[in-house]
Amino acid sequence: MTASGETPNDVPTVLVRDQRGRQLLCFLEQLIPLDGHDYVLLTPIDTPVCLFRLEDDGEPELIDTVDATEPILSVADVVLQEHDLTLVRSAVTLTVSGELDEPDPDELEGDEADDDSETYELLVSFLADNQEYGLYIPLDPFFVVARMDGKAAVLVEGEEFDRVQPRIEAELEEREGLA
Structure with a gap:
């Protein structure tokens, strides 16, 4: 630990806002300059979760868009509170804050149906x-793309995302090739 109380592994954090004013606090993973803007690749500090509808006879069905006032989420709140967890209706995704158990790698191997x-x-x-x-936790890394606007980060959505996402991926692949 340093004298200021920081650990050497401290990663900067960025607060991202979406068009509706919702926020998501994230770790800054990568900074990518494009077209005179600084784009950032972020990972949420809290654990991202996805809501699925469960059917007895089939695969769970992902619910892509969930309104923050959805009554289902009120029920989820109560269930999570029993586990000392809190559901956060943040920008980009639902997240859960609190102490989560790490997944057991041995249990996960049997769940992988196919690599795709x-x-x-x-x-x-x-x-x-x-x-x-x-509520399911995605096991693949969950990244958020934002554009820095002064000290604030604005979620990259819609046409802007479609335009910059392939270029950001190409830049990251190039960086990995140099490492």
Whole structure:
């Protein structure tokens, strides 16, 4: 530890805002200058989660868009509180704050159906309106792309994301090739 109380591994954090004013606190992973702007690749400080509808006879169905006032999320709040966790309705994704157990790598190996599909670990399941739902943690890294605007970060969405995302990936691949 240094005299200021920081550890040598401290990673800078950035607060990202989306168009609706929601925020997400993230770690700064990469800074990528493009077209006179500084774009940043970020990872959420809290654990990202995805909401799935669970069916008895099929695969869980990902619910892509969830309104922050959705009654299902109120039920999820109560279930998570039983585990000393808090559901955060943040920009980009839902997140969970609190102490989570690390996934057991031995348990995860059996869950991988094929390399093309994303893998998730079930955090909690619950019933809402006679329908079963689950909050799952994505096991693949969850990255957020933002554009720095002064000291603030603005979420890159829509056409701007479509335009810069391939260029950011190319820049990262080039950097990895040099490492």
